[in-house]
Amino acid sequence: MLRGFPPVVAADTHTLILGSFPGEASLAAAQYYAHPRNQFWKLLGTVLGEPELHELAYDARLERVLKHGIGIWDVLDACHREGSLDSAIRHAQPNDFKTLREHAPLLKKVCFNGKAAGRFADVIGQAGYETLVLPSSSPANATLSFEQKLLCWREIRFTKPA
Template identity: 85%
Template sequence: MLRGFPPVVAADTHTLVLGSFPGEASLAATQYYAHPRNQFWKLLGAVTGVPALQELPYDERLKRVLSKGIGIWDVLAACHREGSLDAAIRNAQPNDFASLREHAPLLKTVCFNGKTAGRFAEVIGAAGYETLVLPSSSPANAMLSFEQKLLLWQRIIS
């Protein structure tokens, strides 16, 4: 059973970006979105006005994102999976979303990084959060260019 990471949130987090589950590169590095071709940090940097966010050391990236009121987590706490594709996820165990209110009392919006994570939008929305399903930042999602993804990701801050 693979285990994910704890949430990256603060008391003033108002927006949370949820992925599905860390890929192999992320698990090996113990960092969210560690695959070098994943566009997550580049997209988030462009959206938040932090140029070259992806080039900063990981701890600094987290600090910068948190300073913008944005948190990071995954919908799944644990699962079985061969490789990094969401389609290979088996025996999924969701994270404890009830605890979010304790750690991020100002949280209003939950964004989902891709359709797999977006399957939880209805449940999270029913808990009183605004939800937004975004195109996946994964290199496996090559249907949209970076610019096309960015247009949709900019809704995080609107």
């Protein structure tokens, strides 16, 4: 059974980006979105006006993202999987979203990085959060260019704290 990572959130987090589950490169590095071809950090940095975000050390990236009120987590806490493809996930165990309000009381919007994570949008939406399913930043999602993905990812910014 593979285990995911704890949430990267703060008391002032207003927007959370959920992936499905860390890929092999991320699990090996113990870092969210560690695969060198994953566009997550570049997309998010561009959206936040921090184009150098993907070049920073991992801890500095997390710190910058949190300063913008953005959090990072995954839909799944644990699963069995060979390789990194979401389609290979078996025996999935979801994260504990009931405690999310305790960790991030200002959370208003939950964005899903890809369709696999986005399958949980209805459940999260019923809990009172605004939801947005984004095109996956994964290198496996080669159907859209960076620019096409960025057009959708810019929607992250349309949530401000109350």
